[in-house]
Amino acid sequence: MAQELGLEIGLLQPFRNLEGQENQAAEFDRLEAKFDLMGALGTDLLLVGSARVMKDGVEFSRIADDLARAAELAANRDIRLAYLALPWAQRITHDSDARKIVDAVGQSNFGLALNSYFSLAGGRRPADLRDLDGGKIFHVQLSDAPRLDTDIRMLKRQFGMLPGLGRLNLNGFVKVLARAGYQGAWSIARVGEQGQATSAEQLTRDGYRALVSLLDEASGSEPGISLPAPGLPARSRVRGIEFIEFAVDETTHKQLVAVLESMCFRMERRHIAKSVELLRQGAINIVVNSDESGYARSAFANHGPCVCDMGIRVDDSKLAVERATALGTELYSQPVGTGELDIPAIRGVGGSVVHFIDERSNLHRVWDIEFEPVQKTAAIPPAGLRRIDHVAQTMADDEMRSWLLYYATTFDMRKSEIVSVADPSGIIHSQPVESPEGELRLNLNGAAGQKTFAATFLADRIGAGVQHIAFLTDDIFETSATLDGQDFARLEVSENYYEDLRVRYALDPALVDRMRAGNILYERLGDAEYFQIYSRPIFNGFFFEIVERRAGYQGYGATNASMRLAAQLKCQRKA
Template sequence: MKTSIATVSISGDLPEKLDAIAKAGFSGVEIFENDFLAFDANPRDVGRMVRDCGLEITLFQPFRDFEGMPEPHRSRAFDRAERKFDVMQELGTDLVLVCSNVSPIALGGLDRAADDFRDLGERAKKRGLRVGYEALAWGRHINDHRDAWEIVRRADHTNVGLILDSFHTLARKIDVNSIRSIPKEKIFIVQLADAPLIDMDLLYWSRHYRNMPGEGDLPVVDFMQAVAATGYDGYLSLEIFNDQFRGGSPHSIALDGHRSLIYLGDQIQRRAPEGTIGLPKMPDRIHVDGVAFVEFSASEEEAEKLSGHLHILGFQVAGTHKTKLVTLYRQGEINLVINTEHEGFAHSSYLVHGTSAYAIGLEVDDAKATAERARALIAEPFEQTVGPGELTMPAIRGVGGGIIYFVDQKSDLKNIWEIEFNMIAGEEPRDGVGLRRVDHIAQTMKYDEMLTWILFYTSIFKVRKTAMVDIVDPAGIVRSQVVENTNGRFRLTLNGAENRTTLAGHFIAENFGSGVQHLAFETNDIFATASALHKNGFTPLQISPNYYDDLEARFGLDIGLSDRLRSANILYDRDESGEYFQLYSPSYGEGFFFEIVQRNGYRGYGASNSIFRIAAQKRHMRPKGMPRV
């Protein structure tokens, strides 16, 4: 599979862009004219610089307002084209993109446009160049790839072909199956972009909100499947206009782009005939059966405090590692690990982030296959020295730098606790409070990193993403989106902070990076759990009494239920599927906290309660300037 990306898709000057594109694994690059014009080097030197990076210039773009112009504008358009051809020959590329005319003086007519392209094709042929025509979704006369193809067909010139762009086709909801009848040799390049579904002006939508395939809501897979049906085997190129990407890390965005194309190619290869895409085979997206464990890094002193919190939550020590300073706590299906080693990745993580949930273990169908798929999608493998009697657990680095381990039931990994730990015989959670399993893990990151996290998880695991919702913090808005599997055994809430004054933003700033901000545990009876917690000395997050007064009116709650919620500081929500109960701990350190939930068929995450929860948490945070405790 040959992959390319337009320089306009990422930030930086031209050398920075080329370096990021090459390191991400692309084989080609589209040179966007403004990137070339803003760089102080002649086209021959730029071409050499591209080739020194191991890249091919797949396209020079764009050439605007060409076809259907009245004289003297038509003659000027051909003169401009000759100048573009001069630059292309020095750059060392043979293909130019001509986008459909948007000029108010452009004349309509398919035959008129075809005549112009036939003449332009003849000029290009003399120089060994090719011309690709693209229908802009907002073109004055041509805004549909079917009309653009008809012009190319009527031009009937070997050096004139079609350029297909998924955004322009999908934004206008044009039937993608119309692509299937286009001869593959007349498709000169395919440009790909996704976008969130937003009802706005097409030009503004395109120029500011495009994103990588798989990050938005457009049916890019259906588009690409139709392209694959033609037998097209040329470059798949990304052309992304996005305000966040222009201000982000060029290396991160380029890596996302290449990952998105690999994921897209994998989906098409599973639908299309063998060999159409030419992508090496990889395991299919992986089903996650649940969270096997969550591991914290801590110092001995802070581990003692964290252990105290866990005991109050009903967790008991289930075992200690045979050779390392690692302790296992257990309740129901939940395994929590505290690592106080003085070396290794856990210790390094502690030195940077303080006490944190730095690693997650996922139970999957096949741990080895999961790691293999993740590596194929450019995830960074994680390895560290394995001691005597220890198992090698497949693992990768997550987007935020944490670790994701994989365990399964088909290898020795199913017995990892018994193999590596001295388990306490007959261990029973005597003071358990009814916590059964991990309901969801909440990870917090900067808002402009959210698309990266979503693409990472959805490309590797068999999960779906929910619609983005706004979490109202008294200091601003936090964007929240969920990735989850269909049976609810694996749920991640991803919370993107736009400023550091929100609770989420404070967590990122004070912990020096993204990470797990809270763990939510499931119970079958939250009132019984709250009672047991109270006996253990648990102090719940104190919710404003005003919340409960409004709750009664909003849902028409029975006064008895309302009183029980109020007395236990339990929040409540309801959707068309059922009820939801939430109980929170105060924040520990710089914003980490625990949540206990009960789902009675409810499918959401209590977003409407977030403002009340966050306000309460901020009241409990340490005053600014006070030392950590």
């Protein structure tokens, strides 16, 4: 099978409980049988894990002698052995122990295997490995984990993560080993229980993306080291969201436009050749696509009314696409009509599209080139919405890791700690990802239960999608007062929420009354404050949010999430 697929088998794993056994001759017989298998498979490297069980009273010298004998048997077959210290083994539990064994064996075909998870979890540093001889390292496995000061033996099954999903310094780990002279393969180790629901194909794609991105990052930050890095363009720096596009039909078009107009968006332009409209407020561009052909129509057919496209402003759109596709992302293209721009694009979450807009060409003039102004009617005063604050994308829980890797490896974005939110019908896992200056903020929400509000959003869809968009205002109360005159349909907040709010934060009763009157939610972290207004759900669970951030608040109102979800479910049941 490997030959038909154009693959080579670089290593066979694992072989365990070889040294220090009661019947050592039987273990050597078992080893010889493994060598026979390796010959049939065409590989010359065997991973040997340190023994989990040994006979009582085994000395270090006996362990070294047994492994030296194994190395001699392997040498007769031109086979190499890579010895890995397992944290749950009986005697050899750490890299330093395994290094002593390799030195004691002293044979050129017996070397060290390292796993970044075992080497770094528990607070260890890559610098602890700087005196290694790269020629004695035969195999390296890369696996991430949370940065927890906990016994690694308790973490293995739960936290074996793809590189980039945890908190370990894998960049430093790779660079230290490369400086030491390691020339072998870099591999992805097994993932923990959290990744078991992921399909083999998706896990392979994610593993490739994670591995290539890590090696490229390490190589780019220290050009003198030798790594098999592909030389990718740098992660794209995001300048903001240029537009959000909805796919609708005639009925849902009216519903969506009515909600947008109730938030004081103005219809400003129409496409020169398609049934596509542009609504604006501040720096926010909302595209409503009800055309009966093209990608948006197919998106509507698959998902119903939905966000089908997002335009992201970057420094160089060509390089952004080049990096994304080199990491395995699917390129997107469709026929370009007369007078239209060919805007570079890739596939995004749930089969949606991400377009890249830059100022190196005419791409940033798309609204002037492809759209015509509409005749103004009655002027709609703005509500103070300045820009898109963040976008929340909902997906099945086992898809979150794939999309986190997608964003973190394609763009210059950082992840925050994952938050578990209690929905009345289950748990939702929320993973914030954002650019360094906050130009692009995303919340990736994994629906774990079948009856959560997030899960009901997914129920009638094929794949993940954008479930809500938050707009930023400088004055939530002024915006709220303006929306009162536009019949904006707000999510109703329970009365006891405000009683709890007043006590929890010792707020001025007059401020609490103002928030109660506008169904405004509130969170405070130190001196930083956050205010939120939610629309009622539309489109089987989609909704809008309006937020104000004060004194450098950086969160997303996590303490309000459970209350908001309960209110949305209540609203949905009424509907």
